[in-house]
Amino acid sequence: MSTTYFRNFRSVLYSFGDFEGINFFNDLTQTVIPLNVINNSTSYNRYTILSGDRPDVLSYRLYGTVDYYWTFFFLNPHIKESGWPIPTYDLLDETKGKYPYRTIVTNDDISKNFPVGQVVTSTNGTTGTVIRKIPELGQLIVDNGEEVNTTAFGNINQSVGYTDAVENMEITATILAESAQYNSIHHYENSDREYVDLTLFDFNNPAASLTPITYRERLELKNEELKSILVINPSLIEAVISEYKLLMRQR
8 A cells, every 4th residue: 555644754864773774764753743633623523444444445435545544543542552443254363363272261279380381281182381371260371282272171170280390290270161262251340341350269259240251352342442433524634634744844
């Protein structure tokens, strides 16, 4: 996607590596804010991004040119920080790729055992490496070596464990639940949608008022929040762009 946006940035001398020559490059630290646009609510409209709405496509639909896509990020810090929302039809694959492991839930105290990097084996013979452990949720996040982990580590009341070489003893944990990581619980929220910290083992009997949020639900909720953006009123876009360019030249 070609763009004229960076033409408004001055050039500075910059070296990209210890053994690279010095080159002219856009000064990306340069920025201006047309406050009369930001502070005037009549200058923009609320828009909900639809599946298939790429920034350049939306810019063309609203303004007749792909060049003003950057104004969406300029007006909306949430998409500037987190990126453009993922199309609904790509969201599940994105979720599986972002959270590809298996989650084992246990009632046993794993706070001092099952270190990250430890290879563990379940009763059914499945082997994997502990990627992360979350004692307050009784969770072991385990990688069984598959690109997207589909092989389960067992059923309820089976176990997973390893041999502690230092203590020369078997360390095991009984499986309470097992699932793909993206379908396991990421956190709990109260009625105000605020994160609630649990104490050890509370996860098995949380307060009735708390709602479990899975990794998948968390990503879907975040993605929905990204879809609501402000866009500059099409009737004012050329005036805003002209003022922006003027301010950039004056810096």
